[in-house]
Each structure stands twice: as structure tokens, then as C-alpha cells.
Amino acid sequence: MKLLALLPLVVSLCACGIQPWVKPYERQNLSDPIMRFERDPIAGGYTNHVYQAREGARGAEGSGGGGCGCN
Amino acid sequence: MVVTRATLLLVCGSALAVGASLSRATILPEERSDAMYHSYDGGGVEVDGPSVLVRKNFKETVSVSANYYVDNVSSASIDVITSGASAYGEKRTEYSLGTDYLYGKSIISASYTNSDESDYTSDTFSFNVSQDFFGDLTNVSFGYSLGQDEVSQNGNSEFSEDIDKNNFRFDVSQIISKDLIIGFNYELISDEGYLNNPYRSYRFLSDPLDPDAGYQFAQEVYPNTRTSDAASIRLKYFLPWRATAGGSYRYFTDDWGVDAHTAQLTYTHVLYDNWFFDLKYRYYVQTQADFYEDLFLSPSQDEKDYRARDKELSDFNNQTLSAYVSYQRPLSYPLLDRAALTLQWDHIWFDYDNFADLTDASSPVGEETLYEFEADVIKLVFTLWY
Numbered sequence: 307m308k309l310l311a312l313l314p315l316v317v318s319l320c321a322c323g324i325q326p327w328v329k330p331y332e333r334q335n336l337s338d339p340i341m342r343f344e345r346d347p348i349a350g351g352y353t354n355h356v357y358q359a360r361e362g363a364r365g366a367e368g369s370g371g372g373g374c375g376c377n
Numbered sequence: 378m379v380v381t382r383a384t385l386l387l388v389c390g391s392a393l394a395v396g397a398s399l400s401r402a403t404i405l406p407e408e409r410s411d412a413m414y415h416s417y418d419g420g421g422v423e424v425d426g427p428s429v430l431v432r433k434n435f436k437e438t439v440s441v442s443a444n445y446y447v448d449n450v451s452s453a454s455i456d457v458i459t460s461g462a463s464a465y466g467e468k469r470t471e472y473s474l475g476t477d478y479l480y481g482k483s484i485i486s487a488s489y490t491n492s493d494e495s496d497y498t499s500d501t502f503s504f505n506v507s508q509d510f511f512g513d514l515t516n517v518s519f520g521y522s523l524g525q526d527e528v529s530q531n532g533n534s535e536f537s538e539d540i541d542k543n544n545f546r547f548d549v550s551q552i553i554s555k556d557l558i559i560g561f562n563y564e565l566i567s568d569e570g571y572l573n574n575p576y577r578s579y580r581f582l583s584d585p586l587d588p589d590a591g592y593q594f595a596q597e598v599y600p601n602t603r604t605s606d607a608a609s610i611r612l613k614y615f616l617p618w619r620a621t622a623g624g625s626y627r628y629f630t631d632d633w634g635v636d637a638h639t640a641q642l643t644y645t646h647v648l649y650d651n652w653f654f655d656l657k658y659r660y661y662v663q664t665q666a667d668f669y670e671d672l673f674l675s676p677s678q679d680e681k682d683y684r685a686r687d688k689e690l691s692d693f694n695n696q697t698l699s700a701y702v703s704y705q706r707p708l709s710y711p712l713l714d715r716a717a718l719t720l721q722w723d724h725i726w727f728d729y730d731n732f733a734d735l736t737d738a739s740s741p742v743g744e745e746t747l748y749e750f751e752a753d754v755i756k757l758v759f760t761l762w763y
Binding site: 325326327328330332333334335336338340341342343345346347348349352353356357359360361362363364365366367368 | 411413415417428430444511512513514544546548552554555556558560562563564565566605606607608609611613615619620621623625627629631633635637639645647653661663666689690695703719721723725727754756758760
């Protein structure tokens, strides 16, 4: 957990010197809704519900995902 | 009542707040409302009901969402039948409220979920922070949820127990190229309290030296704590035509001895800009808990002599084949942007390696046929964007 707590600081420091290698004008495909890991949040949440009630495993389903920082 | 249900709330509730923050970095989740009818039918259990999710944004910095969800359960499962109980029905109602606040390249989210049924109530509070880095190519998110549950038992007004649940999440979403994105998720869940199901029983031999003497049932005995770790990696690739291929893998382990692997492949195809088709295949396999047995030699000796015969803690695997279709079109009405109608169908095969079908009365004790069943999951969703 200590390592996790330090991660935001490390990432922030690294972020200063790195240039984005995918330019904003190259993100058309990434911004397509079909690139999201879950397009329908209400249906996806229900599907996770079905599995969790019937399986021993739980967590790290990923509550969102996909897409990019553009729109 | 299903003990794992409260854990669902943690995930579902946090998804309200966290959801789109991962998916689209430093913009608020899109304004949309969804109305869904859901249905599950398998293993003698039927569950259906509505769910409505409404989201509204204000001044491009605040987003508020609300969800109403109902499970109408009718159960004559293998556990109910073989315990001698009669089929039962119950209703679970869940309300969630969530809010997201956009500040620079960060989104701060909070949500509250309440679930209520005749023998189980749950309150869940979730908090999440996500931040974009590297020109918005990387999104890092931290989340915490606190769940406070109360377990009761129908027909026994004296019975009341508590569970405290703590979830810690860490998620990274990373753009690799103009066609490829990967996601990494880690979640630690720690539960403390009454973790077994007051209706569930294990079975043990009446005479450990003579299986022909038959078996008896007794109430399960579980540990009071459970801690689990789950880590997953997901990727999605945009194909040369308007379609995507995706894959994911999750590893799960806990201090009850359950190890699980989940793998999934997906393919999404778009036709005429309006029709969206998804095909998915999912495989899941787990080992059983250290204190699980299909048939114990003797009853529990004390509260530390754990006993479980919950098939969700047994050795088993399942496979899912899914087909989804969605039709989406723009709207020319004021204040409305577009609408979609989505139908999703999942068919699941459950195959148990150490859970006997006790309706097989013709076999000797301990040699009964292993249990298996199939289930259908239907979701019909109407969505409005505005």
C-alpha cells in the first residue's frame, strides 16, 4: 500500500518530461464509442452482478474504461 | 439472501461514480438516461426487474446520476430443493446517487448506494479520484468504498448480524497507439462480520465408517473475515474497418483458498453507422475454498472448525457466449440528441467438479452425479442522449 501511495507522485514527476506520442488529431479511432471497454454502464453493471452472485471471485472488473482523453 | 450481494453493491455503486471517468479522461460522463429490463433464468432461479439510470451535467464541471434497480427473485434452486425448503420469492430494491466533479485534469467522484430486501440491507459509500497524464494518454484512478451491511433471517426475529466491507481500487488506462488501448485494474476487498448465509447448510455422514447410514445437514460455519486481491488487464484494438477486437484476463486470490482465472474475448462490428453487434466469449475457473467439502466426514466441532458446502466456493468452471445488438439513431427533437435500443443475450454453462446433485437419490452417498446447469441472461435497454 505504501508503494501505491507513492505512485501519484512518481507519475506526476514523470509526466513533466514526456510528450504524448499519439497526437490529438490521431485519436479519431480511440474516441469512437466502440473503443470503450463498457458502452452500456447499466447493462455492464448488471452482468457483473450476475457473475458475482454465482462465482467466488470478485473485484477488478473495471468500472469504466476505453476511449481516450479527447471527444 | 445472498451474502455476496453486498459486494455487488460496492462495485455497482462505485461504477456510478467512477464509470466514465476512466473511459474519457478529463471530461464528465456523457449525459444519458437508460431504462433496462433484465432477466436471469437458470438452475431453478428466475430473477427479473427494471433498472433506470439518469445522468445530468451542470456547467460542464458537475455531473449527477441516480439509479433505481429492482430484483424480483423466484427461487427453487438446487440448494432450496435439496434442503427440503419450498420455493420462495423475494424482492430487492436498490437506490444509488452519485456525483462527479471535474477540476482541471482530475475528476473527483462520490456515490451512495442503499439496498433493501426482507433479510438483508446494505449501505455503501464510495469515493474516487482520477487524473490524466502524458497529454491525456494515461489515466490513473484511485477509489475506496465502505460497505455496512445488516444480515437478518426471515422467520427468526432474534437473528441480526453485521458486515463491514472495505474496497480499495487502483486503475490505469493507457493509450498505446492510435488504435490500441489497455487497462489495468487492481482491487483489494476486505470483509469482516457474518459472512455465511444463514439459510445454507453443509452435509456430513451420519456415521463416518458407514456411508450407507446416510447423511445429515447442519448450518455452515464460516470465518468472520475474508480478504481478496484481484488484478486484471484488458485491451481493445481498432480494426482497419469500423470494428474492434478485445481481450481481458483477471486473476483472483483470497485467504479462503479460492484462486480464480477469468478470460474474455470480444468482437464489435458496426454496420451502416446505426447497427452495433457484439460477440463475446468468457471462460471462468476457480479452485475451492480450504473449508469446502461436498460431503464432510463429521460435523463442525466449534466455531473455528469451518464448514461450507456453498457451490460458489467449490471447484467449478463456467463458459459464457454472448450476442448483443444495438440500433442507434439521431433525434430531431429539441433537447434530445439520439436514442438507442439494445438487446443483450448471454448463455452460461456452469459445470461443477465437486458439488453433487442431491436430487440423484439412486446413487450411493458421496457418489451422486455432479451438478451442472445452464442459464440465460437477457437485457433490453432503451437509451436517450441529450
